[in-house]
Amino acid sequence: MATMERFAFAGRTCVITGAASGIGAALTLELAKRRAVLALVDRDADGLARVSALAREVGAGDVSTWVVDLSDGGDRLDLAAEVAARHGGADLLINNAGxxxxxxxxxxxMKDFDWLMEINLHAVVRLTKAFLPQLLARPGSHVVNISSLFGLVAPPTQVAYVTSKYAVRGFSEALRHELAGRRVGLTVVHPGGVRTNIARNARMSLPDDDGAQAAQHERFTERALTLPPEEAARQIVAAVQARRPRLVITRAAKLADLLARVAPGRYWSVIERGLRGKNL
Structure with a gap:
């Protein structure tokens, strides 16, 4: 990857999943400012309409929206074909939805576990498989897969999420090695503490009649998720431009990554003590 030219965004077709909010929406606007052509994917039609209108205002070369529920198990070959027919093919695929x-x-x-795996892992694999022929046919293309801080460390009560995000990390690293020398770059991203609605919108495994779980998620969002998604998007776009294979976002995520490598069997007890000290 080091020998590939820097990624130029103007006029290049960028496919973004989870584009209606959070990091996906911020990435959409960041790429629009660079005159990219955008194919935006989300299940939220109203959110897509809002974000696509903003993207046009700030300079996107062209924008199309695709209302897709990534939990339905589709192979996405139809989406890839429709994007190719509309835009000529994909130059950048960002698997962001989660x-x-x-x-x-x-x-x-197991029903909820499988639902999460379908969106967080299988959709990443299927979209990459569907768009890979286009990416290989367009030299200098790139893939971004959004893993997580929890693709580096594994907290309790997040087994399903951790399983998916560690798998995205492994899939991304192996695929990057396969694509080496074929002029398709790949960046795996591990965000930590980005202020999005992903925690607030978490599916509850148990009844929450008294609102206790929702209140806990709200406290976590306010105290731990502090980085603006616009800053995360800026870092991701810079990593794509520079063809970086890996991006860890936030100082806390970088420290956790280091700790997991230094003390792989004991890191969580250290992190847990720190979280208790911050009342998270």
Missing amino acids: VVLSGTFEQVS
């Missing part, structure tokens, strides 16, 4: 499931492994149902 969901959270709250609860211990004992508590969560």
Whole structure:
């Protein structure tokens, strides 16, 4: 990857999943400012309409929107064909869409576990498979897969999410090695503490009649998720431009990554003590 030219965004077709909010929406606007052509994917039609209108205002070369529910198990070959027909093919695929499931492994149902894996992992694999022929046919193309801080460290009560994000990390690293020398770059991103609605919108594994789980997620969002998604998007776009293979976002995520490598069997007890000190 070091020998590839820097990625130029103007006029290049960029496919972004989860584009209606959070990091996806911020990435959409960041790429629009660089005159990219945008194919925006999300299940939220109203959110897509809002974000696409803003993208046009700030300078996107062309914008198309695709209302897709990534939990439905589709192979996405139809989406890839439609994007190619509309825009000529993809130059940048950003697999950003993701969901959270709250609860211990004992508590969560297999139905909910499979739902999360479908969106967080299988959709990443299927979209990459569907668009890969286009990317290979357009030298200098690139793939971005959004993993997580929890693709580097593994907290309790997040077994499903951790499983998906570690898998995205492994998939990305192996695929990057396969694509070496074929002029397709790949960046795996591990965000930590980005202020999005992913925690607030988490699916609850147990009834929350008294609102306790929702209140806990709200406290976590306010105290731990502090980095603006616009800053995360800026860093991701810079990493794509520079063809970086890996991006860890936020100082806390970088420290956790280092700790997991230095003390792989004991890192969580150290992190847990720090979290207790911050009342998270």
